[in-house]
Amino acid sequence: MTGSGKRMVAYYKNDGSLVHIAPEPEEEEEPLFRAIREGNANKVRSLAMCPGTNLMLPTKPGWLAVHQAAWFGQDSCLRMLLSAQPGMVNKRTSRGETPLLVAISRVQLGCVQVLLENGADPEIPNYEKETPLYKACERSSAAIVAALLNHGVAVNTRCIQGWTALQETVVRSNLEICDMLLKAGAKLNLRNMYGITPLFTAAQNGQMAALRFLIKHGADVNTQADDGATALYEAAKMGHQEVVQMLLSQKADANKPGKTGMLPLHIAAQRGSDAIVSMLIPVTSKARVRRTGISPLHLAAERNRDDVLEMLIEAGFDVNAQLSEERTRLYEDRRSTALYFAVINNNTEAARMLLAAGADPNLDMFRPLMVASRMGCIQIVKLLVEHGADINAAVPTHPTTFPAVYMFSMKYLPLFKYLLDHGGHALPCFHCRYGGRPHPPLKTSRSNWNEDADRPAAEGPLTRGVQFCEMISAPSICRWAGPIIDVLLDYVGHVTLCSRLMEHLDSYSGWSAIKEKAAPPRPLLQLCRLRVLQLVGHRKLKRLPLPGGLIRFLKHQELPLDDES
Structure with a gap:
């Protein structure tokens, strides 16, 4: 396509090399079809009456002169063509469209009347099973609908997806056509292939006028689609506040679950529809919610x-x-x-x-x-x-010998310390079944633990708990081993470091002071602090009649003991 909108054709060799670019060849339009498009009735008459003209020969797949006249709304040309060849009146295009369907799709009322007067069958659908009445409702043409109803067409015929003319009209909220269809015998509660009724469609599309009309004429407000969704559920899902209000005023049941088991309140909460949630809360059973x-x-x-x-x-x-x-x-x-x-x-x-x-x-x-x-x-x-x-809870599927939360906080030392300050157990971190003996080779596969994942793996529970010394040896954590052990030592008394923890402390010369800190005996001040915490508990420290500096010391806050403020 050129910049000016002209279509071009490129010609290539088999090897992909370009041979030539030229304007796209224009199809030469047959004289009869050109005369119809231009509305030249005299020329159409002369060509139609010419002995050599075959009016039953299509110019395109299935496209006859009568389709051309119906498409362009040339009712006088159409009358001449049907006079010359009446057998064309119900011929179909490649899509199964009769001249009547073509005229209706273009809302050509004059052509529709000519075709009906000349014996067009108003019940012949296209290949999608859309009847002329359905197509007229789709185009919201009340005049064409009236003309078809006056010819006695069936009003409850379904298209390939099960939609009726009434359902198609409801989508467009054309009350005039809805009224005509009901008077002609349209059924209110017919369902399409998904179990959806016209009222459900109105609620789904937020068509308040159509909804009021259907309710007034007795449509079922508790209609459910094949997946269990009600009209109320669908309106809540789409955020149609007025529709929800209308349905509830007509006693729509807010406690009917859909196929997923959820109620209208669930979907409204999920969508964040504050006003709809406030309307649904009073009419939703909490017992029914629990059963979902x-x-x-x-x-x-x-x-x-x-x-x-x-x-x-x-x-x-x-x-x-x-x-x-x-x-x-x-x-x-x-x-x-x-x-x-x-x-x-x-x-x-x-x-x-x-x-x-x-x-x-x-x-x-x-x-x-x-x-x-x-x-x-x-x-x-x-x-x-x-x-x-x-703080000391375990993960049942992946047990550890120390509080499981430490697996996720050791790289954030302030957070780690906060957990220890508020009752996290530190002593289990120094329990090791191997002690000073050599440890077996590390298994840091994710089947054992998954320290870098957003959550622990859901399968493969361990036969024994992961030890702290194993956890701290994970590649993403071991570089922090010294500071982590240093923090933990502030929360324990006499402990013995296992051979693996010693290996970590020996791996960096700057951590030698930590080894000395762990060596017995621990300071009496530290042992007294632990004993007080053991007797009183973290939550009751503030109630003790002690100086502020001492309280802060007991709470592991880094302030001098002589600060009594």
Whole structure:
């Protein structure tokens, strides 16, 4: 195509080399077809009556002179052609279109009337099984619909996808045609191949006028498609607020689940439609929600719909609702709570709302605290710990001999220290079954642990727990071995470093002081601090009648003991 819009043709040899470029040859239009296009009735008459003219010979696949006249709306030419050759009236094009269908597709009312007067069959469909009435409704031509109905056409014939003329009219919300079709016997609740009725179509497309019309005439507001979706569900999914309001005012059932088991409230929460959620909350059964195996809280948290999440919490939906086993299996990390979704999205506000409403941070197999630690989200880690997250929890599928959360926090020393400060167990990190003896070769394959993944692998549980000395030997962590061991020593008393930990400390001369720190005996001050913490617990330290500097020392804060302010 040239810049001026002229079509060109390139000619190539078999080897791909260009031979010649020339304008595309123009097809010479037959005189009869040119006369019809130009509306030259006299010339059409002379050519049609000429003994050598064969009116039944197509110029294109199936395209006769009558199709040409119907296409260009030349009703006088069409009348002459049918007078000369009446047998053309129902001939079809390569797409199965009769002259009547061609005229209707171009909204040529005059030609439609001529064809009907000359015996055109108004029931012949094209190859998509679209009848002239269906095509007239698709074109929203009330005059053509009236002409066809006056010829007694069937109004409930379906196209290849099962759509009726009424359903096609509803898409365009043409109430005048809808009224004509109903008076002619159109059925309100016929379904297409997907089980969709006209009312469902109106709700899906947000056609309020058509929806009111259908409801007024008795259409079923609780109609369900083959996948179980109701008109209300579909309207909520598409965000049609007025449609949802109308359906609910007509007692549409908000507790009918679709094929996926979800209710309209679920999809509205997922889409973040605040107004629709507020309308659906009062009419949705919490017991029915529980039977679906998923809470709208899960979906709101998953999509970061904070406003919807807040509305659902205020409405009393269970913040500790867990996914059904079937739905949990859809996720590799086996997540189950709305809190988990909020944490893995790094949504601090959503996590705060859920925790404030009583969400338990210890319900998921792979704890939200581990997720937050893995992502380095210190703000969410603090929220979870403040609300009782178990720092020392294990991962059942991949056991460790030390708190599993350390696997995801050791590269963030401030975060690691925060966890230790708030009750994380340090002593198990120094337990080793091999002690001072040589350790077996390391197995750092991801079947053992997956320290660089977003979540632990879901399969292949270990026969024994991974030891801390094995974990710290992972390539991505071992360069931090010295500082990690140094931090841990502040939280333990007398310990013995196993041969592998000693290897790490020996690997860098700057870490020799750490070896000395670990050598017994530990300072009495350190042992006293541990004993006080053991007796009182981290959460009750502030209540002790002790100077501020001593409290800070007990809490492992780096301030001199004589600072009593």
